[in-house]
Amino acid sequence: TEEVIRRSEKLSVVGQLAAGVAHEIRNPLTTLRGFVQLNKQQGSLSDTHLDIMLSELDRINFIVSEFLVLAKPQVSEYEQADIRNILNDMISLLDSHASFINVHFETSFEQDIPLIACEVNQLKQVFLNIFKNAIEAMPTGGIITVKLHYVQSDEAVVIRIIDQGRGISTEEMPRLGEPFFTTKPSGNGLGLMVSQRIIANHKGTIVISSKLGEGTCVEIRLKVNRS
Numbered sequence: 001t002e003e004v005i006r007r008s009e010k011l012s013v014v015g016q017l018a019a020g021v022a023h024e025i026r027n028p029l030t031t032l033r034g035f036v037q038l039n040k041q042q043g044s045l046s047d048t049h050l051d052i053m054l055s056e057l058d059r060i061n062f063i064v065s066e067f068l069v070l071a072k073p074q075v076s077e078y079e080q081a082d083i084r085n086i087l088n089d090m091i092s093l094l095d096s097h098a099s100f101i102n103v104h105f106e107t108s109f110e111q112d113i114p115l116i117a118c119e120v121n122q123l124k125q126v127f128l129n130i131f132k133n134a135i136e137a138m139p140t141g142g143i144i145t146v147k148l149h150y151v152q153s154d155e156a157v158v159i160r161i162i163d164q165g166r167g168i169s170t171e172e173m174p175r176l177g178e179p180f181f182t183t184k185p186s187g188n189g190l191g192l193m194v195s196q197r198i199i200a201n202h203k204g205t206i207v208i209s210s211k212l213g214e215g216t217c218v219e220i221r222l223k224v225n226r227s
């Protein structure tokens with residue numbers, strides 16, 4: 001059976017978010033404090049310790065910058081952009097790494113796609129997150145199909161990103177987009193939350209459907225004009 005979840009309403013759970021951020025930042029801080037303490041007691045830290053400290057600092061920095069996206073004011077630099085360029089840019093960015101691990105992108109873009117009023121860098125971040133999830137869902141390789149078409153009656157552009165990965169279980173499905181929900185050993189569970197927020201800011205929708213063991217489709221719908 002196919003599981004479908006729609007959401008753009010479940011986002012602003014501010015309390016949950018704040019608690020999550022505090023927790024995620026406190027863990028690396030605890031590690032860092034422990035190592036500084038160790039250094040005071042026993043003298044110089046090993047390279048291994050320093051490497052761990054660096055990666056913990058990077059982690060804090062990453063979490064803070066993800067949340068800055070959310071803190072950004074709603075009205076900002078919208079421009080008329082060609083969604084095909086945005087998609088192609090992000091595919092190029094990941095393509096060599098992807099093909100190295102046997103993941104290949106296939107695109108099917110309709111010819112006449114109107115320009116979209118959007119924040120280019122934010123949409124880039126969304127597609128980057130979703131492409132990365134697709135790649136990570138296919139550890140032994142596979143194809144990511146990116147489809148783009150224009151629905152004239154709706155004045156909307158529809159982007160579908162389809163992978164052949166592990167799929168999403170019925171239990172996991174309702175938790176997607178929850179801050180820090182991840183099933184990956186080194187995941188952070190922020191990608192979908194941030195993506196959903198960005199798409200909601202664009203007055204668009206994001207729908208995820210999946211069959212366990214077969215793959216996942218992420219469908220993003222964006223109005224040509226936001227109002």
Ligand code: ADP
Binds near residue numbers: 167181
């Ligand atoms: P992260 O990638 O750091 O885990 P995300 O917010 O991007 O965080 O994704 C949250 C979770 O949603 C993932 O851990 C995974 O379980 C699930 N998920 C998202 N996209 C896919 C996909 N294409 N295929 C399978 N599972 C997915």
Ligand code: MG
Binds near residue numbers: 129132133191192
């Ligand atoms: Mg992710």
